[in-house]
Amino acid sequence: MQSLASKALLQKYNTSGPRYTSYPTAPMWQDSYNAAAHEKTIRDTNQPLGSNPHPLSLYVHLPFCESRCLFCGCNVVITQQRDQAEKYLGYLFKEMETIANWMDRSRPVVQFHWGGGTPTYLSEEQMARLFKFQTELFQLAPGAEVAIEVDPRVTTPAQIELLKELGFNRISLGVQDFNPQVQEAIHRIQPLDMTAATTEHCRQLGFEGLNFDLIYGLPHQSVESFEKTVRDVIQLSPDRIALYSYAHVPWLSPHQNQIPEAALPESETKFNILQTAQQMLTEAGYLYIGMDHFAKPTDELSLALQSGNLHRNFMGYTVQHGNLPSDLYGFGVSAISGLQGQFAQNWRKLSQYYEAIEAGRIATMRGYELSAEDRLRQAVILAILCPGKISYTDFQQRFDVDFKSHFADAFPKLEDMAADGLVELAETGLIVTPLGRLFSRNIAMPFDAYLPQLSGDKPTFSKTV
Numbered sequence: 001m002q003s004l005a006s007k008a009l010l011q012k013y014n015t016s017g018p019r020y021t022s023y024p025t026a027p028m029w030q031d032s033y034n035a036a037a038h039e040k041t042i043r044d045t046n047q048p049l050g051s052n053p054h055p056l057s058l059y060v061h062l063p064f065c066e067s068r069c070l071f072c073g074c075n076v077v078i079t080q081q082r083d084q085a086e087k088y089l090g091y092l093f094k095e096m097e098t099i100a101n102w103m104d105r106s107r108p109v110v111q112f113h114w115g116g117g118t119p120t121y122l123s124e125e126q127m128a129r130l131f132k133f134q135t136e137l138f139q140l141a142p143g144a145e146v147a148i149e150v151d152p153r154v155t156t157p158a159q160i161e162l163l164k165e166l167g168f169n170r171i172s173l174g175v176q177d178f179n180p181q182v183q184e185a186i187h188r189i190q191p192l193d194m195t196a197a198t199t200e201h202c203r204q205l206g207f208e209g210l211n212f213d214l215i216y217g218l219p220h221q222s223v224e225s226f227e228k229t230v231r232d233v234i235q236l237s238p239d240r241i242a243l244y245s246y247a248h249v250p251w252l253s254p255h256q257n258q259i260p261e262a263a264l265p266e267s268e269t270k271f272n273i274l275q276t277a278q279q280m281l282t283e284a285g286y287l288y289i290g291m292d293h294f295a296k297p298t299d300e301l302s303l304a305l306q307s308g309n310l311h312r313n314f315m316g317y318t319v320q321h322g323n324l325p326s327d328l329y330g331f332g333v334s335a336i337s338g339l340q341g342q343f344a345q346n347w348r349k350l351s352q353y354y355e356a357i358e359a360g361r362i363a364t365m366r367g368y369e370l371s372a373e374d375r376l377r378q379a380v381i382l383a384i385l386c387p388g389k390i391s392y393t394d395f396q397q398r399f400d401v402d403f404k405s406h407f408a409d410a411f412p413k414l415e416d417m418a419a420d421g422l423v424e425l426a427e428t429g430l431i432v433t434p435l436g437r438l439f440s441r442n443i444a445m446p447f448d449a450y451l452p453q454l455s456g457d458k459p460t461f462s463k464t465v
Contacts, residue, residue, distance in 0.1 A: 009420060009439075010271045010465065017441045017464040018448065019291070020385060021314045022336075022343055023378040024368060027460055028450050029343060033367030035356065038337070038344040039102065041369075045327070045339055046104040054327045054340060057111035058138060059315060060092070060130070061332035063350075064121040066154060069188045071176065071218060071246055073253050075334040075348055076117050085122055088332075088350070091357045093133055096331050098362060100137040108141035110326055113315055114148040120155040124162050131166045145170055145300075145319070147209070152198040153190050160201055170209035171202055173238075177218055178229045185219040185263060192232055199236050209299070212238040216277060217246035217270045219263035226273045227280065234284045240301060241286065241294040242316070243277055245270075247462030271465055275438075290385055291440055293317050310386040313338055317386075333363070341375065343368045373449070376401065381444045388432035388440070410446035417443060438465060 018025045045052050063077045064085055077084070112134075122130065140146065147170035148163060163171065177183065178192045202210055212233055216226060233241065248264060250256040265273065278288065286294040287302045293316065295301040304310040304319040311318050311325050314336045318326075328338040330346065333353040337344045344367035347353045356363040370378065376399050383390045392403040404411065418425045422436030423443060436443055441464040445451060454460045 007268055010268060012420070013422075013439050013442045014267055014271065014463055014465050015442070016461045017445050017451075018461050020381050020441065020444055021312065021316070022338060023381050023448065024370070024374055024450050025448075025454075025461075026336075026343075026345070027454055029345065029366045029368040031366050033342075033344065033364070033369060035361040035364040037369075038342070038364040038367055039362060041339055041342045041344070042099060042102045046102060046107075049104045050106065052104060052107065052327070052340075054324045055108050055110045055141065056138065057113070057313070057315070057318070057326040057328040058109055058134065059113045059115060059328060059330045059335060060134070061116065061330065061335040061346075062088075062114055062119040062122065063117040063333055064088070065116070065118045065151075066121065067187065068255055069176075069186055070255055070259050071186045071188075071215060072255075073247060073249065074117065077333075077350060082123075085126060089122075089126060089130060091354055092130070092332055094357055095363060096134065096137060099329065099331070105138055107139075107327075108144075109138050110141050110144050111315070111318060111328075112140060112144055112146045115315075116149060118151045118154060119148050120150050120159050124159055127159070127162060128166060135167075140167070145209075147172065147211075149174065150198070152195050153188075155198065157201055160198070161205060164205040164207060169207060170211065171207050172211035172213060172242075173198060175212045175229075175233065176215045177221065177226065178232050179220070179225045181220045182218050182225070185259065187258075196236060199238070209240065210238045211240040211242065212236070213242045213244065214277070215244050215246050216273045217248075217265060219259050221265050221270075221273060223269065223272050223276050227276060230277050230280045234280065239296050239299050241281060243274070243281075243292050243294065245274070245292070245462060245465065249462065267463075274465060278438075288437065289317050290388070290437060291317075305387075308387055312382060312385055341370045343370075375399075376406075377447050377449060380407075380447045384430075384432060384444045384447075385440055388437060390430040392429050407447060413446040414443075441465075 063075055065076045065078055066080065068078050146168045148168050149172045151174050173195060175195055176188060183189050199210065248256060281294045282288060285296065287297055289295055289301050289305055293301065300319045301317055309319060313328050327340060330337045333346060333350055334348045335346045344364050346363040347356060347365040353363045380390065395401060395403045414423060414425060417423050421433055422439050424431045424433060432440060432443060
């Protein structure tokens with residue numbers, strides 16, 4: 001069972017901090033890493049053919065939605081003009097084909113994901129055409145995770161049947177909260193019966209994995225109201241549950257100004273909602289994977305946690321296939337790629353994305369090439385967030401550093417965290433405690449060399465819990 005944290009610990013550690021889907025984090029990326037730089041990286045990491053043993057992960061961003069959910073911080077395009085999707089596909093195909101021509105396409109794709117937006121905004125014909133185009137360019141590995149995010153409000157039974165026929169085997173349902181008052185406040189009316197019907201249809205079709213996304217900290221939520229949502233979720237029995245913290249950042253997402261701040265739960269209430277939900281899920285048999293993910297003991301994520309093959313990238317927690325993490329190629333507006341030592345992000349606006357591709361370039365807006373020090377710190381942060389432990393000897397062997405002396409400036413903070421019960425410090429290494437896993441972002445932050453540069457009047461990152 002997850003250990004409970006006190007109000008004092010919450011007040012001490014509930015600060016703004018990165019989610020560490022990358023290190024260095026996106027605010028540190030540079031405009032000087034442009035389309036030409038990313039092209040060189042792609043070519044260099046794929047030549048000569050067969051020289052890169054890392055498998056592939058592919059992500060496609062499909063940004064269109066029929067309406068805006070007020071909590072959403074994703075890069076979306078709200079439109080009822082369905083011809084916009086067809087125009088977008090034309091540019092997307094050109095981007096994928098251009099990049100594929102620079103790659104060693106014999107590398108197996110172990111993770112394949114469509115996100116958004118609302119991927120099922122596309123028609124059945126468009127989804128089938130996109131899938132065919134991608135899988136002719138790239139080779140899906142046997143047993144690859146082929147996943148998609150869906151909105152039960154707009155996804156039809158026929159679309160779900162097509163997805164299964166195409167080869168999708170994992171489906172993620174946006175749920176957020178079943179409480180009608182909360183749903184009305186966030187402009188997402190989605191009754192329990194609607195989600196249950198979609199869930200049952202997916203099960204009947206034989207999808208191997210079913211995920212639910214929940215959000216705590218939304219307007220009008222209370223411990224009691226969210227308990228009911230969690231009970232309903234447990235009854236529906238998804239294989240994985242993502243329990244995200246709502247980040248109220250109206251200075252970054254102006255539409256969030258429509259949510260009255262007075263309706264948001266106070267910090268202590270929000271944290272109690274989180275702890276109650278975590279306790280209910282673990283008592284129901286789910287394993288706590290880390291940060292915001294839970295999974296059934298038989299799920300791949302749970303098995304990867306136990307075997308040491310858990311990894312983290314821009315798509316959250318993933319399974320590391322073999323000894324090497326995959327190279328992630330992101331396609332579409334705002335999509336992010338994470339190769340071995342380089343990050344790249346596409347233009348965020350459709351107009352800029354289209355303009356780049358029309359000019360014969362790829363759509364890279366910015367990126368980053370990691371230094372040797374960045375790679376070391378990235379490995380430390382991943383060790384905290386994934387297995388939850390650090391072996392000093394391991395880092396000595398991998399990076400030729402004396403861990404304690406190299407990170408001497410971090411140890412006063414770590415010793416303070418040890419006194420609070422978040423970590424255990426020994427001569428041989430560091431272990432994140434069950435209580436500390438609630439604050440894993442805080443434990444990673446002392447190893448982030450760039451955080452002091454990112455302070456300002458408005459927080460760059462959301463609250464850590």
